[in-house]
Amino acid sequence: MTVTFPLTGEPLALDLLNTRTAAGDLxxxxxxxxxxxxxxxxxxxxVGEVGAAEVAAVRAVREAARPALEAARCGER
Structure with missing residues (x-):
């Protein structure tokens, strides 16, 4: 199965946030x-080989970045 990632080409942090969609976690x-x-x-x-540890790390970064980017999007600090 081939996955098409939404909105690639945005700032990298937004591309990462866009990997969690209504359809699931890409x-x-x-x-x-x-x-x-x-x-x-x-x-x-x-990064070389990708395993469960790398997936966990990327997902943790994504979830940590989400509140900051949402606040910026809303014009908040």
């Missing part, structure tokens, strides 16, 4: 994260 497993990293080619340094 980076919920190593294959999904590998696909997203491939879609970001040229914007990120290759």
């Amino acid at each position: 980076v919920a497993d190593p294959a999904g994260l590998e696909g997203w990293l491939a879609a970001q080619a040229g914007r990120l340094t290759p």
Whole structure:
């Protein structure tokens, strides 16, 4: 199955937030994260092999960034 990632080409943080959609988490497993990293080619340094630890780390960063980006979007500090 091929996943098309929504809104790639936005600032990287927004591209990452866009991996959690109403349809589900597009980076919920190593294959999904590998696909997203491939879609970001040229914007990120290759990470090598992707496993469960990398998926957990990327998802943690995404969830930590969500409140800050939402506040910025709303014009808040």
